[in-house]
Amino acid sequence: MSLINLGAYELNELIKKKEISVFEIAKAYVQRIDEVENDINAFISFDNDLVFSRAREIDKYIKDGNDILDFTGIPIAIKDNVCTKGIKTTCASKMLSNYVAVYDATVINKLNRHRFLMIGKANMDEFAMGSSNENSAFGVVRNPWNLDCVPGGSSGGPAASVAAFETACSLGSDTGGSIRQPASLCGIVGLKPTYGRVSRYGLVAFASSLDQIGPLTRNVKDSAALLEAIAGYDEYDSTSINTDVPNYKSFLNTDIKGMRIGIPKELMIKEIDCEVKSSVNNALRMLEKSGAIVEEVSLPNLEYALSVFYVIAPSEASSNLSRFDGVRYGYRNTKSRTIREMYKKTRAEGFGPEVKRRIMIGTYCLSSGYYDAYYDKAKRVRTLIINDFKKAFLEYDVLISPTSPTTAFKIGDRADDPLTMYLSDVCTIPVNLAGIPAISLPCGVSKNNLPIGIQVIGDILREDNVLKIASAIESEVKWKMNLQI
Amino acid sequence: MGKIINKKDIKHIAKLAELKYSDAEIDKITDQLDKIINHITKIGQADTSNIVPTSHVLEITNVYREDKVRISFTREESFKNAPLEDEDGFKVPKID
Amino acid sequence: MENEFADIKNEYETVIGLETHVELSTETKMFCGCKLSFGAQPNTYTCPICLGHPGSLPVINKKAIENAIKIALALNCNICENAVFHRKNYFYPDMPKNYQISQFDMPVGINGYIDVDMGSYVRKVRVTRVHVEEDTGKLIHIGSTGRISEADYSIVDFNRAGTPLIEIVTMPDIKSPDEAKQYMITLRNILLTLDVSDCSMEEGSIRSDANVSVKLISSDKLGTRTEIKNLNSFRFLQRGLEYEVDRHIDIIKSGGKVIQQTRHYDNKTQTTMVLREKEEAHDYRYFPDPDLVPMKIKEDWINKIKDTIPELPSAKEKRYKDFLGLSDYDSSFMANDFEISSYFEEVLKHHDNAKAACNWIMGDFSAFINKDGITLRQSKITPENLAGLIKMIDSKEINGKIAKLVFEEMYNTGKNPTDIILEKGLKQINDTEKLEKIIDEVILKNPDAVSQYKSGKSKAISYLVGQVMAKTHGKANPQIVNEIIIKKLS
Numbered sequence A: 001m002s003l004i005n006l007g008a009y010e011l012n013e014l015i016k017k018k019e020i021s022v023f024e025i026a027k028a029y030v031q032r033i034d035e036v037e038n039d040i041n042a043f044i045s046f047d048n049d050l051v052f053s054r055a056r057e058i059d060k061y062i063k064d065g066n067d068i069l070d071f072t073g074i075p076i077a078i079k080d081n082v083c084t085k086g087i088k089t090t091c092a093s094k095m096l097s098n099y100v101a102v103y104d105a106t107v108i109n110k111l112n113r114h115r116f117l118m119i120g121k122a123n124m125d126e127f128a129m130g131s132s133n134e135n136s137a138f139g140v141v142r143n144p145w146n147l148d149c150v151p152g153g154s155s156g157g158p159a160a161s162v163a164a165f166e167t168a169c170s171l172g173s174d175t176g177g178s179i180r181q182p183a184s185l186c187g188i189v190g191l192k193p194t195y196g197r198v199s200r201y202g203l204v205a206f207a208s209s210l211d212q213i214g215p216l217t218r219n220v221k222d223s224a225a226l227l228e229a230i231a232g233y234d235e236y237d238s239t240s241i242n243t244d245v246p247n248y249k250s251f252l253n254t255d256i257k258g259m260r261i262g263i264p265k266e267l268m269i270k271e272i273d274c275e276v277k278s279s280v281n282n283a284l285r286m287l288e289k290s291g292a293i294v295e296e297v298s299l300p301n302l303e304y305a306l307s308v309f310y311v312i313a314p315s316e317a318s319s320n321l322s323r324f325d326g327v328r329y330g331y332r333n334t335k336s337r338t339i340r341e342m343y344k345k346t347r348a349e350g351f352g353p354e355v356k357r358r359i360m361i362g363t364y365c366l367s368s369g370y371y372d373a374y375y376d377k378a379k380r381v382r383t384l385i386i387n388d389f390k391k392a393f394l395e396y397d398v399l400i401s402p403t404s405p406t407t408a409f410k411i412g413d414r415a416d417d418p419l420t421m422y423l424s425d426v427c428t429i430p431v432n433l434a435g436i437p438a439i440s441l442p443c444g445v446s447k448n449n450l451p452i453g454i455q456v457i458g459d460i461l462r463e464d465n466v467l468k469i470a471s472a473i474e475s476e477v478k479w480k481m482n483l484q485i
Numbered sequence B: 001m002g003k004i005i006n007k008k009d010i011k012h013i014a015k016l017a018e019l020k021y022s023d024a025e026i027d028k029i030t031d032q033l034d035k036i037i038n039h040i041t042k043i044g045q046a047d048t049s050n051i052v053p054t055s056h057v058l059e060i061t062n063v064y065r066e067d068k069v070r071i072s073f074t075r076e077e078s079f080k081n082a083p084l085e086d087e088d089g090f091k092v093p094k095i096d
Numbered sequence C: 001m002e003n004e005f006a007d008i009k010n011e012y013e014t015v016i017g018l019e020t021h022v023e024l025s026t027e028t029k030m031f032c033g034c035k036l037s038f039g040a041q042p043n044t045y046t047c048p049i050c051l052g053h054p055g056s057l058p059v060i061n062k063k064a065i066e067n068a069i070k071i072a073l074a075l076n077c078n079i080c081e082n083a084v085f086h087r088k089n090y091f092y093p094d095m096p097k098n099y100q101i102s103q104f105d106m107p108v109g110i111n112g113y114i115d116v117d118m119g120s121y122v123r124k125v126r127v128t129r130v131h132v133e134e135d136t137g138k139l140i141h142i143g144s145t146g147r148i149s150e151a152d153y154s155i156v157d158f159n160r161a162g163t164p165l166i167e168i169v170t171m172p173d174i175k176s177p178d179e180a181k182q183y184m185i186t187l188r189n190i191l192l193t194l195d196v197s198d199c200s201m202e203e204g205s206i207r208s209d210a211n212v213s214v215k216l217i218s219s220d221k222l223g224t225r226t227e228i229k230n231l232n233s234f235r236f237l238q239r240g241l242e243y244e245v246d247r248h249i250d251i252i253k254s255g256g257k258v259i260q261q262t263r264h265y266d267n268k269t270q271t272t273m274v275l276r277e278k279e280e281a282h283d284y285r286y287f288p289d290p291d292l293v294p295m296k297i298k299e300d301w302i303n304k305i306k307d308t309i310p311e312l313p314s315a316k317e318k319r320y321k322d323f324l325g326l327s328d329y330d331s332s333f334m335a336n337d338f339e340i341s342s343y344f345e346e347v348l349k350h351h352d353n354a355k356a357a358c359n360w361i362m363g364d365f366s367a368f369i370n371k372d373g374i375t376l377r378q379s380k381i382t383p384e385n386l387a388g389l390i391k392m393i394d395s396k397e398i399n400g401k402i403a404k405l406v407f408e409e410m411y412n413t414g415k416n417p418t419d420i421i422l423e424k425g426l427k428q429i430n431d432t433e434k435l436e437k438i439i440d441e442v443i444l445k446n447p448d449a450v451s452q453y454k455s456g457k458s459k460a461i462s463y464l465v466g467q468v469m470a471k472t473h474g475k476a477n478p479q480i481v482n483e484i485i486i487k488k489l490s
């Protein structure tokens, strides 16, 4: 068995036993990337010399007798909207195509303490806006299961790179499903933590009240471990939660007998593919067999979630993306004679169409005369959605739904229809609005060989319940991986 | 669905957002935005009487820093990604 | 001119509201740890946060909020328990994020007032709000004139970006340019007393925008207002407003209409000029900053801050009057200028003679510094040395005449009075034995005066005392000399 087939946990064991060097791991992954990256296009920045020199440094660090932590020497790809000092951080935008980050994000600092092996900066939808990774200034990412299909988005690169064995795990960001949906479409595990559990400092903001960084991994155990490594209070992020980080790995493989699972009927709507539905139902039956109680539950206000999201996220984005103006960094139209001309041309040329579309929506929703009807109203409906979840979690430990209504779709299929594209996130968006944690993991494969994902949702800071159920599904539900590459 | 957004609105919003759409692009974006905004107006149906707006899902308050100096950029770091600068600062074209 | 203005005053009513920005003198910026600096090398006091780099996040400086609460309390405001930071969105190259973190409908303080002492009356100016925001960077316009409209290009320095700013907004309660100036003086004095800002006019750490309108007294309709931007000295504020009020009145008199404009005061021409027509339909798209959590300003925190507020000028004035026994005029003079009152109180710390300290400061000291155009603190005399001088007078070590000489020497050299007296041998002679010798000599040499005295002309004694004083170069204790002479001649 090749090294690349091992999960982070197994690699860690081998490193601890000194059975392999980090350099050997690096070599295996670089070789794999050489083989498949032309097809996948998962990376925006990848430099094998840099990977090797980092690997050697870590080997020396280990040889010097330093502690080996969970991610010492483990290859991790970083979504290109997470700042990495001295390394290009482009957000897959022409606007930042030459931007070299001037500081490390807090999650990078935390992983650096582990001496992780940064394998590269992963491709994504521009500024994390998209559900297919087609909105990248660095080209589309292809799904390793079927190269004609999208990997999902916006963390298409982080998901595809893990699925294609180009890295052991990766970090993505999730604003409306951007970790979970691509994880689902690529047949891997993606976790969006509770809002505030992981510091956002250094994550280029899309929608500040919804964004969270989270792990994309090949199994639930790696997901728990990677979350543990990056979670925690950060004095640089006022919205981060100041409570201790639990030992997430300890919640795996526990007895789920008596745990109560709610199935929100608003997320089992007609738009969900039959195959997706039956795979999810199959997983639910397995959970019942293991002693969990499964019941249907209604969260009536979820029908507004998509609309609420498409007010709040673009509104915040329109303000967050104002800083890209060509003055201090990034792309600038150099032929402009006046500042206003420079702003307009820089932004018209530097941003792609979807980013501009969302800036326009957000500017409209915040503008004078529309604020109350859109932005303020959306924030009130958001409260209704939160209240629905609060009520549901009085009864249930977790809620379960499909992650995505469909399996991976063909590249180009939805590219010209923003609204249909937005519907890809109908099951994941409510979770961000409520700030609660959720995981997506594979629960089957469709007839045409595309993975199907199941979403497990927990209450605020109840990642423990999410991981317990996810771990049970992982061990009970069998499926077969069959990549095209 | 009635039209909510017209070309004039698009031009006004683009001005606020410092964006620019060519004449060729403007029909398409007007149509797309109109469809999206039409969809969004669905939130108007929700009954939010006596419901307070949520700005933060977590009820965290009073997060402060102590007034202590941290290290600032060097000049080089400050200008590292600057599109155009001179000795004294970031250069920008004439302000209009 | 004076009369004309009085006539106009009778016919027209001036309505002025002020919006004052004050830079706080915290160690660091509002939302990042960069040190506040003035005049440093451009763009060296910056970081990812205050340069608006992608991914950076603001965190509130606690000291700045405490200072804002202090100011709001001193201006008699209600403190809002739920205070929130909003984003004010507009594009300008001196704004790193193209939005300014500011406060909108939930500021730190609301509904306060300042009593402005106009001498013959007190004008109560209501304060609508005290809010916190971040300052912008600085723009330098490069071109033949340095003016923005004629510049070839501009340069941005972000050292100032993110400096904590307090905005204090009044109701249109101010009725004349003179009141506006006095309001600013009063406000500045309060801020200096609170020790929250250096309030330096030159460095622009306190600057005001003024809204002015004029209406016929007989009319109920408010006049159209114009706004004058960036009045950064008392003089500019008063002159700019005077010019603007006259301009409004001239327009109204000639049957014209005042146009709503934003104007700028040019001190060279002493006129105001149009900056932009009307208020360009600004749409700032305010919304609560999702990167910052709400503040909860509870009673116990407010009380803690209250305890740190020093005695304010109005309370000082009362205390000077009631407990130090100064006159109304003197109390007001000593209390309503922060520099004077702090100097005065420091003198009292070293020697407790308020009346004498007040007399020196208002008398000789003021005369000297006014002549040189400097302030008390800029002079070479420390409060400790002034106290020392007064102490010597009180203990009769020197007399009043010598004291004036010593004071002048102190003013010129900064030396302490003890040294000056030693150096120049100015110590008062109280030694009777020594004095008797000199007096015997004087009596011997002035038989005429002696006989005049003996024949009943008691005035002749002052001639004799004068002779002794002359012989001792003014150092003799005149009272003792007087007594000895009377004794000897009787």
Ligand SMILES: [Zn+2]
Pocket: C029, C032, C033, C034, C045, C046, C047, C048, C049, C050, C051, C162
């Ligand atoms: Zn800074």
